[in-house]
Amino acid sequence: MKSSLPRLILVLSLLAVVGLYFLTVNLENATEDNRLQVSQSQIDVGTIPVHEVNESVFLFRNPSSQPVRLKAGFANHLWLKQNSGEEIQIPAGEEYALVVSYRPRAAGPFAGTLVMYTDDRTQPELMLKVTAIAVADPGHSTSE
Numbered sequence: 001m002k003s004s005l006p007r008l009i010l011v012l013s014l015l016a017v018v019g020l021y022f023l024t025v026n027l028e029n030a031t032e033d034n035r036l037q038v039s040q041s042q043i044d045v046g047t048i049p050v051h052e053v054n055e056s057v058f059l060f061r062n063p064s065s066q067p068v069r070l071k072a073g074f075a076n077h078l079w080l081k082q083n084s085g086e087e088i089q090i091p092a093g094e095e096y097a098l099v100v101s102y103r104p105r106a107a108g109p110f111a112g113t114l115v116m117y118t119d120d121r122t123q124p125e126l127m128l129k130v131t132a133i134a135v136a137d138p139g140h141s142t143s144e
Contacts, residue, residue, distance in 0.1 A: 035064035036090075036120045042129040050104050050134045055081060058098045058128050062090040069119045070098075077112035078102050078130060104134030 039059040048054050062068045070088040072080055081099035090096045104110040110132040117125050 035062055035066060036068050036070075036118055036123060036126075037061040037063065038126060038128075041126060042131065045130060045132045047135055048104060048110070048132045049137045050107050051137060053101055053103045054132075055099055055101050056130050058100065060090055060096045060098060062092060062094055062096075065092045067091050070096075071117045073115035073117050073125065075112075075114045077110070078114040078128070080114075098128075100128065100130065102130055104132065107134050107136040110134045 037060070039061075041058075043056045043058070045054065045056060060068075060070070068090045070090065071086075078100045079102070081101050088096060088098070098116075100112075100114060102110070102112045110130075112130045114128045115125055116128060
């Protein structure tokens with residue numbers, strides 16, 4: 001009767017090689033595809049006055065060894081404070097503070113959105129949101 005030990009060693013060796021391959025692929029994807037982190041994708045600023053320009057900051061972090069590119073896309077009631085039409089590049093290991101501005105035109109709930117396109121394959125676009133409750137300022141007419 002033949003021993004099955006050589007066959008078992010061969011099977012275990014193949015499993016180890018296949019497992020190592022998948023582990024390596026997953027680690028490469030983790031460092032290169034999951035490059036972009038944002039501190040928060042939605043900011044609730046509470047109560048703000050109608051007709052005043054306000055600003056909020058979204059903090060992006062790139063922990064990888066490759067640069068990440070961002071570009072503004074669709075915007076609804078939000079606009080970029082700087083680099084409005086330009087591509088933004090975040091170098092490897094660095095952070096970028098994206099400042100958005102907004103101005104509620106009427107009292108009541110306010111919601112603004114901005115889509116940012118990225119070259120990160122795992123998240124090619126990010127939806128950033130700002131919410132608030134706008135309150136009437138006695139110095140302004142609410143019919144504006």
